[in-house]
Amino acid sequence: MSITAATKVFGIIGDPVGHSLSPIMHNAWIADHGLDAVYVALPLKSDDPTAAIRAMKGLGFSGLNVTVPHKEAAAAAADRSEGAVANVLRWEEDGSVSAFNTDGAGFLDALSETAPDWRGRVQRVLMLGAGGAAQAIGQALSPHVVTIHFANRTAARAETAASAIRNGRVLRWDDLERGFGAADLVVQTTTLSMDGQPEQVWPLDYCRPTVIAADIVYRPLETEFLRAARARGLLGMDGLGMLIHQGARAFDLWFGIKPDTAKARERLIAALK
Ligand code: ATR
Incomplete structure (x- = not known):
């Protein structure tokens, strides 16, 4: 599927994220289900990550994974959070942000x-x-x-x-x-x-x-x-099981779809080689 102005944007923020396997995992699931979405890795270096995450609200992101060291900032930046530490953010229809922890x-x-x-x-x-x-x-x-x-x-x-x-x-x-x-x-x-x-x-x-x-x-x-x-x-x-299953739960929160975790495992093992 080609990327257009309507394509929904997801990603992972953290520092570093250059070696993250999440883009491979989520983009393959997006393709499996023919969704008009893309998932990118976004290195976030900031003295004020809470403000940086709040600002992302205006940029049209649909959802984010959050990794070290921004999980507390993500929970603080959200309008509602399951706890003080979040690894998943979801932008709602009304523009508000919900935070979850699937780890x-x-x-x-x-x-x-x-x-x-x-x-x-x-x-x-x-x-x-x-x-x-x-x-x-x-x-x-x-x-x-x-x-x-x-x-x-x-x-x-x-x-x-x-x-x-x-x-x-x-x-x-x-x-x-x-x-x-x-x-x-x-x-x-x-x-x-x-x-x-x-x-x-x-x-x-x-x-x-x-x-x-x-x-x-x-x-x-x-x-x-x-x-x-x-x-x-x-x-x-x-360690792949936890990575895949926290990701599958995030995918379900964003798309309402339970993705194929066995296929993800095969793909990530190939990517690690
Ligand atoms: P995460 O949030 O992903 O668990 P972290 O907070 O950086 O990552 O935790 C890394 C863990 O590895 C900590 O438990 C750390 O122990 P300290 O709290 O004493 O730093 C542990 N760790 C890292 N290097 C270590 C070492 N050389 N010997 C023993 N423990 C080590």
Whole structure:
């Protein structure tokens, strides 16, 4: 479909967004459904991102994904928001802006795909890291599990994340063996898994054989954490699932369509090669 004055514009704002897979994922879904829309990557460097996002209102955007470091600004810029941190914005017919967060639910969707029996099986969660992603996942998991222990290099952030949820706890970063030994689900949210980071040795030998090991990093697709977990026979979950499912939920919010997540996975794996 060619781009005209009527084409609806969607995009992702963040800094950086140059390597985002969201344009590939959303433009392919737009094409699958023959929609007159386009999805672009918009690097937003601003001292006042809330004002910058409010100004986008006048530019005719229909919807945006928001990534680091603008998720708080997006929630603040909206006329209504589900919470203080948003990864999806939608412009309504009346010109107002609604903000949503699909990160946590996207993680649960991915977990259900990997381990359909996780509810009941997962009672104790160990969260490695306490950044924005860890907090969103912790909040989504909280009603379904007994405890969530946050272990973070900077203890103060673990305390903040843990105190935000009813069953949040703090585990000392130098006490990971104990945390791995007690967990039914370990979620790796730190940047230590990313390409180019120094190698981290995780105490996976302490895990029970039924543990689910999830990494939210997808570059590389098989992180050292996942490789080591799978080498010990544990069930592993890579970071693409959360990316795809948070995106599918955003697509549904914008278009009222549930897109094909399996097809997205094939496309993104090809794009990562
Ligand atoms: P996001 O919001 O996407 O989760 P973030 O807020 O930058 O991203 O979080 C990155 C996480 O990786 C944090 O938990 C960070 O720990 P700190 O809070 O102590 O910074 C963690 N992290 C990054 N580099 C690390 C390192 N070398 N060792 C341990 N943890 C690290």
